[in-house]
Structure formats: C-alpha cells, structure tokens
Amino acid sequence: MLLARLAHLVSGRSARLLCKAPLSCSQGLWKSAQQAPKCRFSAMPFQALKPRRGQLLQPKLRRNYTEEHGNRNRSHLEHRSKAPTLKERMMGPPTENAYSMGKGAAAGAALMGIVALCYYGLGLANQPSIYDHSYMWPQYVRDRIHATYAYFGASCAVTAASATAVFQSEPLLNLIMRSGWLATLVTMGLVMGTGALTQALDYEPGIGMKQLAWALHCGVMGAVIAPMCFMGGPVLVRALLYTSGIVGALSTVAACAPSDRFLHMGGPLAIGLGIIFASSLANMWLPPTTAIGAGLASMSLYGGLILFSGFLLYDTQRIVKAAESYPEHGYARYDPINHALAIYMDALNIFIRIAIILASGDQRKKK
Structure with a gap:
C-alpha cells in the first residue's frame, strides 16, 4: 500500500514538472495551479481521462487497490481454512511410519x-556378581531358587494347556471372545481376583490351597489368551522362541550383574507401568486406525516390551535377594509361587507383544 501511494505521488509530480510552462509573475500562483492540470490531461486523450460528473480519478484508483487486496486476503483465508486442524490430523488415518518410533526404541533397548x-x-x-555369590550359597538358598523356576515353568505349561483346551472348545471360545463392557469387566475381575487370591494365601510345601489357587490363576490366563491361537502355529512358535531367548538373555544379565544393580529400578518401572496401562485403556476409545490411536498402540506394544524386559531384570534380582534374606527356619517363609508369578507375568507380556509384532509383520508382507 505504501508503494502504491509513492507511485501515485511520483507520477503526479513528474507530470507537473514535464508540463510546467514558464509563467510571469503577474499571473500568480492561482493561475499556475489552474494551468498545471490542463497540461497534465492534455498529454492523453480527453475522452479516456474525462471523469464523469461527481466522480474523481483518485478514489477510483484507491477502490481498485482495496478490492484487489481484499480478494487476495479472502483467498488467503480460504486457503488457511482448507488446511487440516490439529484435531483432524490426530483423528485422521495414520501414516506408514506410525510405529517407527516404537521400533527404534525397541532396537535401542535390544542394543543396550x-x-x-x-x-x-x-x-x-x-563388584562381584550374583554368579560369584552363588558359590557361597547354602543348600536351602539353592532349593528356593530351583523351586521358584520350577513353578515358573509349570505356570507356562498350565497356561499353554488351558489356552489349547479353550481354543478347541467352541462354547468356551465364544464366551471368551464376547465384546462389551460387561465381558471386559468380568475378564479383568477374574484375572485380578485369582491373582490376588493366590498371593494372599500362605505358602506351605506340598499341595494345598495356594497351589490350587495358583493353578486356577494360570488356567484363567490361558483362557484369556486363547484367541491368540488364530494367529497360527508358525507365528506362535516363533514368538515362543524369541521370548525364550529374551528371557534367557535377560536372566543371564541379571545373574552376571552385581546383586543390587537392578533393584533400584522399582520406582521408574512402576511409573512406566502406569503409562502403559493408561495407553492400553485409551485404545478402547481411540482405535489404531487413527493417528493418535496408532501412537498409543505403538506405545503400548513396543513400550510394554521394553518395560517388561526391565521388570524381568528387576524381578530376577529380587528373587535372589529374597532367597538369600529369608532365614532357613523362621516365622516368615520364602514363597516361591509369588516370586514365580512375577517373572511369569513378565514373560507372558513379552510373549504377547512379540506375537502381535510378528503377526502384523506377516500381514504387511502379504499385502
């Protein structure tokens, strides 16, 4: 706008300078002002520049300038209004690299x-490692650790048997696969209830109420994950092999590290567990078909894989610490079932996430 005004003033002054004629002093300033416009308009055709009655040339130029810039501003606003908002981008379809950040984090954790x-x-x-201390363990400490990992292996076997039995029974499978709030609440209630009951009972050697509650809890967990059998045998076998490798490698790291190296991770792991649980619940309202839903699903999938790997390190060293701390003949007994359930839940969560990653990778290859 400032450039247009300068051009208008310069054009007017240049026309007056070019058409200015030598005037006598007797004519005065009034006559020179009257003659200057005549000279300016006489250089152009009279019909083209003759304004109508009540119409001036300068307002017309200003109006054209205003209309031109008004149209430009309107087109700019229309262009901005067509751009997607933040809500539209978050609720829009996810990009191809929606899971790239999660994959990068998992690769970095594997490298570490x-x-x-x-x-x-x-x-x-x-500092000396747990493996170095194992040479000085008394026999009862060794028996406690052996019993803990025996219950861990038995938990995995009971879960696999329960999942296979439920998958082959159509009524039970339809009951497990029911959708809705009521079915979700019942499933969560059974899992949490049987787990709390198992941990609340006192441990006694042999077969007792705690052992029965433990078997019931593992059977319920197998029934919950029974629909994973639809992924196919090859995917589940590969997931089982990868899970075994991860659990074995992390257990070796925990055994070769100093006895209290990973025991300080309890607080950060609890915070991470809350974040993963919240992102898993948010997927019930925000499906992975949206951009924000895909981000939450990536956090729950890959973030949960990293989180439960850290829990496995923590729980392994906590088992060893508890086996060493409890006296051989004391009022408080060492509970191998409760400690076995800790690493059992870690391994189960790792297995579920690896199976989902492998199944989704196979689907992308087929497409």
Whole structure:
C-alpha cells in the first residue's frame, strides 16, 4: 500500500514538472495551479481521462487497490481454512511410519541389552556378581531358587494347556471372545481376583490351597489368551522362541550383574507401568486406525516390551535377594509361587507383544 501511494505521488509530480510552462509573475500562483492540470490531461486523450460528473480519478484508483487486496486476503483465508486442524490430523488415518518410533526404541533397548550382556558377562564390573555369590550359597538358598523356576515353568505349561483346551472348545471360545463392557469387566475381575487370591494365601510345601489357587490363576490366563491361537502355529512358535531367548538373555544379565544393580529400578518401572496401562485403556476409545490411536498402540506394544524386559531384570534380582534374606527356619517363609508369578507375568507380556509384532509383520508382507 505504501508503494502504491509513492507511485501515485511520483507520477503526479513528474507530470507537473514535464508540463510546467514558464509563467510571469503577474499571473500568480492561482493561475499556475489552474494551468498545471490542463497540461497534465492534455498529454492523453480527453475522452479516456474525462471523469464523469461527481466522480474523481483518485478514489477510483484507491477502490481498485482495496478490492484487489481484499480478494487476495479472502483467498488467503480460504486457503488457511482448507488446511487440516490439529484435531483432524490426530483423528485422521495414520501414516506408514506410525510405529517407527516404537521400533527404534525397541532396537535401542535390544542394543543396550547386548552391551550389558557383554559387559557383565566378561566380568568388567568392579563388584562381584550374583554368579560369584552363588558359590557361597547354602543348600536351602539353592532349593528356593530351583523351586521358584520350577513353578515358573509349570505356570507356562498350565497356561499353554488351558489356552489349547479353550481354543478347541467352541462354547468356551465364544464366551471368551464376547465384546462389551460387561465381558471386559468380568475378564479383568477374574484375572485380578485369582491373582490376588493366590498371593494372599500362605505358602506351605506340598499341595494345598495356594497351589490350587495358583493353578486356577494360570488356567484363567490361558483362557484369556486363547484367541491368540488364530494367529497360527508358525507365528506362535516363533514368538515362543524369541521370548525364550529374551528371557534367557535377560536372566543371564541379571545373574552376571552385581546383586543390587537392578533393584533400584522399582520406582521408574512402576511409573512406566502406569503409562502403559493408561495407553492400553485409551485404545478402547481411540482405535489404531487413527493417528493418535496408532501412537498409543505403538506405545503400548513396543513400550510394554521394553518395560517388561526391565521388570524381568528387576524381578530376577529380587528373587535372589529374597532367597538369600529369608532365614532357613523362621516365622516368615520364602514363597516361591509369588516370586514365580512375577517373572511369569513378565514373560507372558513379552510373549504377547512379540506375537502381535510378528503377526502384523506377516500381514504387511502379504499385502
């Protein structure tokens, strides 16, 4: 707008300078002002520049300028209004790289695990490891750790048997696969109720109420994951092999590290568990077909894989610490079932996430 005004003033002054004629002093300033416009308009055709009655040339130029910039502003606003808003981008379809950040985080965690395995496995730590302390363990400590991992293996076997039996029974499978709030609440109630009951009972050697509650809890967990059998045998076998490798490698890292190296991770792991649980619940309202839903699903999938791997390190060293701390003949007994359930839940969550990752990868290859 400022450039247009300068051009208008310069054009007017240049026309007056070009058409200015020598005037005598007797004519005065009034006559020179009257002659200057005549000279300016006489250089152009009279019909083209003759304004109508009540119409001036300068307002017309200003009006054209205003209309031109008004149309430009309107087109700019229309262009901005067509751009998607933040809500539309978040609720729109996800991009192809929606899970790239989660994959990168999982790859970084795997690299850190390999570095830790090499570091602690080669004995580069300054403090003695759990493996070094194991030579000085009394027999009852060894028996406690053996019993804990025996219950862990039995838990995995009972869960696999329960999942296979429920998958082959059509009424039970239809009951498990029912959707809705009521079915979800009942399932969560059974899982949490049987788990709380198992941990609340006192441990006694042999077969008792705690052992029965433990078997019931593992059977319920197998029934809950029974629909995963639709992924196919090859996917589940590969997921089982990968899970076994991860659990074995992390257990080796925990055994080769100093006895209290990973026991300080309880607070951050609890915070991460709350975040993963919240993102898993949010997927019930925000499906992965949206951009924000895909981000939450990636956090729950890959973030949960990293989180439960950290829990496995923490729980492994906590088992060893508890086996060493409880006296052989005391009022409080060492509970191998409760400690076995801790690493059992870690391994089960890792297995579920690896199976989902493998199944989704196979689907992308088929497309």
